[in-house]
Amino acid sequence: MSLVHAENLTKTYRAGDVDVQAIKGVDFTIEPASLVAFVGPSGSGKSTLLNMVGCLDHPTGGTLRVLDTDIARLDRRAAARFRGEHIGFIFQDFNLIPVLSVAENIEYPLLMVQAWPADKRHARVDELLEAVGMTEQADKRPDQLSGGQKQRVAVARALATHAKLVLADEPTANLDHDTAYRILELMKRMRDEFGTTFIFSTHDPKIMAEAEVTFTLEDGRLTNHRGDA
Amino acid sequence: MNRILKLAARNLARYWRRTLLTSGLIILGIVAVLLFVSVSGSFKAVMVGQITDSMLGHLQVHRKGYVASIDNLPLNLNIKPKALEKIEQALQALPEVEAVSPRLKFGAMFSNFTETTSIRLNGILPEREMAAMPLLAERLVAGSMADGLVEPGKLLIPELLAKGMKVNPGDTVVLVATNIDGSVNGQTFVVQGILEAVTGPGGRDGYLHMDDARTLLRLADNEVNEIAVRLKDIDTLQRTAAQLRAALAGVVNPQGQALLDVHSWDQLSPFANIARMIDLLDLFIRIMLVGIVLIAIMNVMIMAVYERIREIGTIAAIGTPPHRILGLFLAEGLLLGLVGTLIGTALSLLLVYALNLWPVSFAFGREVVVLAPAIAVGEVLWIGLIVVLVAVIASLQPAWKASRMDPITALRHV
Incomplete structure (x- = not known):
């Protein structure tokens, strides 16, 4: 069973009086435990596609199934529940909660989204801290961390609930090349360790080369596909 | 949470x-x-x-129409002994009542032998008034209450009047009052004490013994025109007033009309x-x-x-x-x-x-x-x-x- 399956997927926005078709009939399939990149220039529809796969937005046409669930059928609450259970997010600006420590940021989805018991929570946080190499910084606040460290924490937070799918919109855009590669290495390692599928968007050619599967988007259409998806 | x-x-x-x-x-x-x-x-x-502990009490009972004409202190609206007895019985039956003081209020001319002015007076039974008005004694600014609130033949007068008339405790003064039949009677009294004035009705009244008031007014009967009531707890005021009104509703005049009125302190004092x-x-x-x-x-x-x-x-x-x-x-x-x-x-x-x-x-x-x-x-x-x-x-x-x-x-x- 594929993890994500899109068929003739479209998305149209209303911008003032004009309808803007951001995604124009896209078909793709993503298998579990893969490292997938959606690449393309700004405005090509990468973020829109990622938002739909992440149940943050609804398609206006076609079919999109994530973990065998028809995304179009989920209302606001059900979509939030689905995201909380199955999907992790990594953001370009890291988006860590500034009043929480590193450990608490990782713990947040376990506590506020899934309500795990304390002992299981702490064990999982320790496991992830070690996995992303942030054990020493567990008690630090986000403003005491470097960009790379923040993104490591974000990766750990995205994986906390054993998400099957982690979506990362331009995860390396605010990082230097060395750090960006290290984050991609971390994603690969986490994929290998936990079997998680990482889907990220980028327009950096060097970063996209690291992905095992690449979908190229141009003006809302898939124009190229590399790798086994 | x-x-x-x-x-x-x-x-x-x-x-x-x-x-x-x-x-x-x-x-x-x-x-x-x-x-x-x-x-x-x-x-x-x-x-x-x-107001309640030194002048008015918590409740007052009068003949109907008395409060409306209280500025004139009429004597033709006195409560007769039979009605007074019924009121006392009704009050005794109420456990909320702590003390009751019957009063005979009247107006008189006050003379120090060189000057004359008017004065409002309360004829009282000292012990009952003390029980109903525990703060009255505290208003004494000159003189003494060692032998009771007001002794027979003596007067308690308000401070302003004492100052205006240059009268001190121990001085002899004359009270001249118009009786119920229109005749006039005068009597000498000794000033026993001077009372501090307080805000509100009755705050500048003088006091004398009930027997002296009756003698001055030539009243043969045990008549009064005001009954001040002190309650154990002011919070029971409205309930007790209602109970008292109900109890006194049966006291009627020969025409079968209700004879008495019950007022709470807030109906009598502008401070309310x-x-x-x-x-x-x-x-x-x-x-x-x-x-x-x-x-x-x-x-x-x-x-x-x-x-x-x-x-x-x-x-x-x-x-x-x-x-x-x-x-x-x-x-x-x-x-x-x-x-x-x-x-x-x-x-x-x-x-x-x-x-x-x-x-x-x-x-x-x-x-x-x-x-x-x-x-x-x-x-x-x-x-x-x-x-x-x-x-x-x-x-x-x-x-x-x-x-x-x-x-x-x-x-x-x-």
């Missing part, structure tokens, strides 16, 4: 200046309300106590209007507090939501249920209200305590009122509860907005 409160507390600490300012505003509001309530309550209690004004001010200041808390919290919560739109987008994107986001912001409002209430209440209680250590006094008319502010636990809890409730209500709209936020729009917010 605990985790939400913990996170809310951290978010409040994160904008500590704003939190401090908002809490300060709530604290100020609470202190203003509690101080006003305690000080105005003390003023009311002192004044009501003075001042007391009502104080209650109204009290209400306004509470409404102002609600307004302050509502605007302050709403303002701070709207700002909190606006400044954390991306953060709200993040937590919504990673799956935080909308009701939990709502709870998070409501908890911030709740904590703000709670902290403001606790500090404000503690500060208010300290100030009330300080005001009792160093009492404030001020002149009210010719009286010096010494305030002893106090506030009931129930009042403190009630005000605290209102503030906390308003704080939560004020957070509701911003919290609702945060919980309904579209994650994509929120994440794009700059």
Whole structure:
């Protein structure tokens, strides 16, 4: 069973009086435990596609199934529940909660989204801290961390609930090349360790080369596909 | 709940200046309300106590029509012995009644042998009057009550009259009164004491023994025209008044009409209007507090939501249920209200305590009122509860907005 399956997927926005078709009939399939990149220039529809796969937005046409669930059928609450259970997010600006420590940021989805018991929570946080190499910084606040460290924490937070799918919109855009590669290495390692599928968007050619599967988007259409998806 | 409160507390600490300012505003509001309530309550209690415990009593019984013509102090509306007996029996049957004092009020001419003026007098039974008016003795500014409130052949006169007529305790004066039949009778009296004037009806009256009043007025019967009643607890006033009215409804004149009226102190004293004004001010200041808390919290919560739109987008994107986001912001409002209430209440209680250590006094008319502010636990809890409730209500709209936020729009917010 594929993890994500899109068929003739479209998305149209209303911008003032004009309808803007951001995604124009896209078909793709993503298998579990893969490292997938959606690449393309700004405005090509990468973020829109990622938002739909992440149940943050609804398609206006076609079919999109994530973990065998028809995304179009989920209302606001059900979509939030689905995201909380199955999907992790990594953001370009890291988006860590500034009043929480590193450990608490990782713990947040376990506590506020899934309500795990304390002992299981702490064990999982320790496991992830070690996995992303942030054990020493567990008690630090986000403003005491470097960009790379923040993104490591974000990766750990995205994986906390054993998400099957982690979506990362331009995860390396605010990082230097060395750090960006290290984050991609971390994603690969986490994929290998936990079997998680990482889907990220980028327009950096060097970063996209690291992905095992690449979908190229141009003006809302898939124009190229590399790798086994 | 605990985790939400913990996170809310951290978010409040994160904008500590704003939190401090908002809490300060709530604290100020609470202190203003509690101080006003305690000080105005003390003023009311002192004044009501003075009026009821030194002049009026809590309730008064008169013949119908007497109160309407009380300025003339008519003697043709006296309560006859038979009716008086029924009243005394009705009062004895009420367990709420502590003491009863029959009075014979009349007007007279007061002469010091060189000058003459008018005086309002109360013929009283000293022991019963003392029991019904425990503060009357405290109004004595000159003279003595060592042998009773007022001895036969002696007078207690108001301070203003004593000063105006240059009369001192021990001086002999003449009272001339018009009797019920229109004849005039005069009698000499010795001034036993001088009473401090107090605000309200009867506050500048003189007192003499009931027997002397009857002799002066040439009344053969045991007639009175006012019965002052003191209750054990003023809170039972309206209930007891209603019971007494019901009990006296059967006392009728030969035409079968009700003979007697029962008035509570607030129907007799103009201070009741001042007391009502104080209650109204009290209400306004509470409404102002609600307004302050509502605007302050709403303002701070709207700002909190606006400044954390991306953060709200993040937590919504990673799956935080909308009701939990709502709870998070409501908890911030709740904590703000709670902290403001606790500090404000503690500060208010300290100030009330300080005001009792160093009492404030001020002149009210010719009286010096010494305030002893106090506030009931129930009042403190009630005000605290209102503030906390308003704080939560004020957070509701911003919290609702945060919980309904579209994650994509929120994440794009700059």
